Amino acid sequence: MQQKTTNHKAWFLVLPVLVLVAFSAVIPLMTVVNYSVQDTFGNNQFFWAGLEWFQEMLSDERMWNALQRQLMFSGIILAIEIPLGIFVALNMPKSGFWSSFCLVVMSLPLLIPWNVVGTIWQIFGRVDIGLLGYTLDALGIDYNYTQDTISAWITIIVMDVWHWTSLVALLAFAGLKSIPDAYYQAARIDQANRWKVFRFIELPKMMGVLMIAILLRFMDSFMIYTEPFVVTGGGPGNATTLLSIDLVKMALGQFDLGPAAAFSLMYFLVILLISWVFYTVMVNLDKKGM
């Protein structure tokens, strides 16, 4: 029998990681937990509040409305970006110079900082000086994202589509590229039409990457803050106040630390829950061989 060597000094090797994670994630999260169960009247005096904030937030219409808007936003952008991304990927040149060219051009929006994306669209949509806003206005279309709810929604959705469809397209393209030629040749011999090639060859082979694309886009859009905040600031009224915008308003605008902390914990749990559901569904689909 070989003696197992025991050396507790090895723990020092994982120490840097533990410290890093503690300071970057665990401690800030615990601070939030701490705030969520206490009340303060300033002066750094805290009183135990128990689950009071959670109860209050759950019965607060404000959070439910923000959640509703958030789900609507994520739903709409997924419904546009996923099919559009697939469509773009299907129509991209498969190889050669133009393929590389398309890849580079499409990655450009992904490289732009979110704040800048917001600013670009904020100016682009302005009725007085923005190319888009001014043109629409000149064409007699009633467009004004600062006053009109529909205009504001269209603006932030188009912005998100512009910013992130490339990601879906690039992932879908990678999936498509991995399909061996023999599949297309076999389909030609079997006399499958274009739709069937898509339905029975391309889509199944893309399923894995598409699931990842949907998950990424859902999580990202569910947590979106910067871009709509820069463009509409959550307005007009509360029309585009998504969850994180509302959260920031509550925490930093009104300085309601307790409710905001409870809010953010629930926010976090919702994301965790949805991601878990997604993951489970994905793994099950894989097993079932769908």
Add this chain to the structure above:
Amino acid sequence: MARITLDNLAHSYNPAPASEDDYALKELNYDWEDGEAYALLGSSGCGKSTLLNIISGLLMPSQGRILFDGKDVTRAPTAERNIAQVFQFPVVYDTMTLHDNLAFPLRNRGRDESYVAERVQEIAKMIGMEDMLRKKARGLGADAKQKISLGRGMVRKDVNALLFDEPLTVIDPHMKWELRTQLKKLHHDFGHTMIYVTHDQTEALTFADKVVVMYDGRVVQIGTPEELFERPAHTFVGYFIGSPGMNVIPAKVEGTKAYINGSEIALGAGYAPVSGKVEIGVRPEFARLSESEGLPVKVRRVEDAGRHKIIRAEFFGQDINIIAGEDDPVRADMTRVTFDPARVNVYANDWRVAPQGGEAA
């Protein structure tokens, strides 16, 4: 089913081929007889898959015509040619059940469901998968998937030809044998024209009525396994077919005699003067070790292959192989080799030279 005619066919992947070297498939005229089983044999990159893809219409030849039963189909798309092809890597539609996979080519052609169901049952029985029809195709092993591809190829009764592009490469050795036997049986039962691409001589020789040997983009010989063995038309055929391959020895040929380094060897027939690079080819099966007759040889090594022995030897500075029977003695004093004169072929610039007065029987 159809007779397939290749008329002046050639293909180059280079859009502006300058010389013959640019052609992946050099000019070719041949008739594939209706209902025969052919094997296209050659090493990787010799043009066999190119030829197959041209026949199936996946590739447009740069020159020449293809005719199915006399009808020009050179420009016809794959679908119109009504052929079936099985690829090296099994292609199945993962999300469909086995039943739908087999039914796919028929449904795409708008056949009615009762006919489809009947055909699928027949084919499933043929490939031995009747009880798995409700299963999804994903998650099956490579050999099961390849059987389904095969079944999809067979499901249409009226196919002009069945093409196989190294279909057994990814299959386990013990399954290979079974599938090959099944293919042979299918051919026997249904009489489809079959073209089978492979680089495995055993596969080619056991499967096909006629073997087409390709080398460097050229068809070097088309013949029955027996012809390929006895009268290889090109030194490549001699070397590629047989295990070990034919011994090819540089020689000088005059009339009914060949001379190697001045030593005389009898030939089975007379030859007109041959020029160029002259060689004689003798299969190891037709060489024999001896104590007193023949030319000197230095035995290097004897390998026992079970039913026979392979003798690796040096002959005038060149490696040759000799096959001896399991019970034939190999002794230290056997330092000479003789060749069966009737089995010695003469080659000039790698191509076989026919003897004067026609072939000896």
